[in-house]
Amino acid sequence: MTIDPLLQPSLAAPHAPTAGRFWALVPCAGTGSRAVAPPPAAAPAGSTISAFGALAGAAGEPLPSTPQLPKQYHLVAGHPMVMHTLAAFAGVARLAGTLVAVAPGDRYLDQHPHPSYFVVDCGGPTRAATVQGGLQALQARGAQRDDWVLVHDAARCLVTAEQIDRLIDACANDSVGGLLAHQLADTLKTSLDGPGGVRVASTVDRSNKWLAQTPQMFRIGPLLDALARVGTNVTDEASAMEAMGLHPRLVPGGAQNFKVTYPDDFALAEAVLAQRGYGTTLARFGGERGLGASETGRKTIF
Numbered sequence: 001m002t003i004d005p006l007l008q009p010s011l012a013a014p015h016a017p018t019a020g021r022f023w024a025l026v027p028c029a030g031t032g033s034r035a036v037a038p039p040p041a042a043a044p045a046g047s048t049i050s051a052f053g054a055l056a057g058a059a060g061e062p063l064p065s066t067p068q069l070p071k072q073y074h075l076v077a078g079h080p081m082v083m084h085t086l087a088a089f090a091g092v093a094r095l096a097g098t099l100v101a102v103a104p105g106d107r108y109l110d111q112h113p114h115p116s117y118f119v120v121d122c123g124g125p126t127r128a129a130t131v132q133g134g135l136q137a138l139q140a141r142g143a144q145r146d147d148w149v150l151v152h153d154a155a156r157c158l159v160t161a162e163q164i165d166r167l168i169d170a171c172a173n174d175s176v177g178g179l180l181a182h183q184l185a186d187t188l189k190t191s192l193d194g195p196g197g198v199r200v201a202s203t204v205d206r207s208n209k210w211l212a213q214t215p216q217m218f219r220i221g222p223l224l225d226a227l228a229r230v231g232t233n234v235t236d237e238a239s240a241m242e243a244m245g246l247h248p249r250l251v252p253g254g255a256q257n258f259k260v261t262y263p264d265d266f267a268l269a270e271a272v273l274a275q276r277g278y279g280t281t282l283a284r285f286g287g288e289r290g291l292g293a294s295e296t297g298r299k300t301i302f
Contacts (some may be wrong), residue, residue: 020146020219022168023138024089025099027130028072028082028154029106029123058189072154073108076266077273079281082111084157084273087284090116091161094168097141100154101134116284128232128240135224145221148172151237152215155260157214159274167217170251177218178249179238180257184209212236213253 061168072082082100089098100109102125110119118141122133131151138149150167152159163180171178179302188204216237226240234240238248 018129020144020148021096022092022094022148022150022172023096023143023220024092024150024152024164024215025131025134025138026082026085026098026100026117026152026154027127027134028100028291029103029130030070030072030127030154030243033263048180071260074266076157077270078279080108080112081157081260081269082109082154084281085152085154085159086114086117087150087281088115088159088161090284092164092168094165096143096147096152097138099134099138099141101130101137104153124232126232127236128227128234131237132227135220135227138220143194143220143264145219145224147220148177148217149220149223150215150217153259156214156257157260157269158256158258159160159253163257164215167215167251171217171249174249176241177216177222178251179216179236180213180253181210181250182213182253182255182257189301192278210250212238213257213259217250218248 032168033066037062065256072085073080075081076084086098086100089095097118099121100117100119102109102119104121106123120134120137122137123130124133129160134151139145143149148168148171150164152164159180167178167180171229184206186206188206190201190204192199192201193199214236218237218241222244223240224296226237226244230240231244234243241248256266256272258268
């Protein structure tokens with residue numbers, strides 16, 4: 001029997017045992033400049049910028065003179081975007097811990113402490129450098145090289161605990177690891193640019209094309225080794241593992257697990273959360289929307 005060469009790395013040896021804990025790592029150090037349109041001279045009432053200004057004022061923080069808030073902290077459905085992300089991970093019981101890797105000096109999440117995650121200011125100039133710093137911080141906290149890490153974009157705020165659990169189930173016995181991904185549904189074109197503008201050069205077969213999503217799940221040791229070898233300019237963890245000659249498993253995610261990247265994406269994310277009833281974030285962290293503290297005195301996420 002001939003074995004597909006793409007499957008050989010996973011079949012060359014018995015599957016790795018499930019032994020090893022599961023950790024989550026949320027890089028949260030980027031500025032998300034593509035997602036933030038230049039603010040008007042005076043932010044209109046009810047806008048994200050004015051809402052954040054009110055939040056900062058209520059917390060006793062100085063209001064920024066130019067409110068260019070990193071996108072992961074912009075309000076979506078009444079909460080900072082990253083809190084919706086962290087709510088999903090808080091619903092995964094088998095995680096040993098969730099590390100949020102922020103930029104040095106970023107104290108924003110001090111306002112929102114919760115035992116389901118911890119914050120380390122280990123962010124670097126690129127996503128991969130932030131992941132490297134986060135992996136090292138996990139090791140300092142006791143994580144082992146054979147433990148699994150699920151790296152997830154802070155701006156994929158629509159991921160669900162069920163999707164995260166499905167990824168763990170699919171990859172826990174895999175010798176490589178894998179990632180959530182969404183099979184391409186649209187016709188795919190290549191382009192050429194000339195005097196007549198940008199035009200179609202060709203149509204690409206989409207039958208084996210996938211949009212990479214997160215979480216991406218790999219053993220901590222091999223991922224650190226891969227990043228050390230290929231450098232910190234790779235755009236996702238799977239790319240680093242691929243550069244080592246490995247073939248991560250693709251686990252179907254969903255169209256709603258998109259990354260908030262452009263200004264219009266905020267409205268789409270808010271619409272999805274509205275359809276869900278905002279329930280997950282409230283259920284994970286407690287309290288009622290609009291209140292500053294719970295009856296136990298624990299500060300809520302808003």
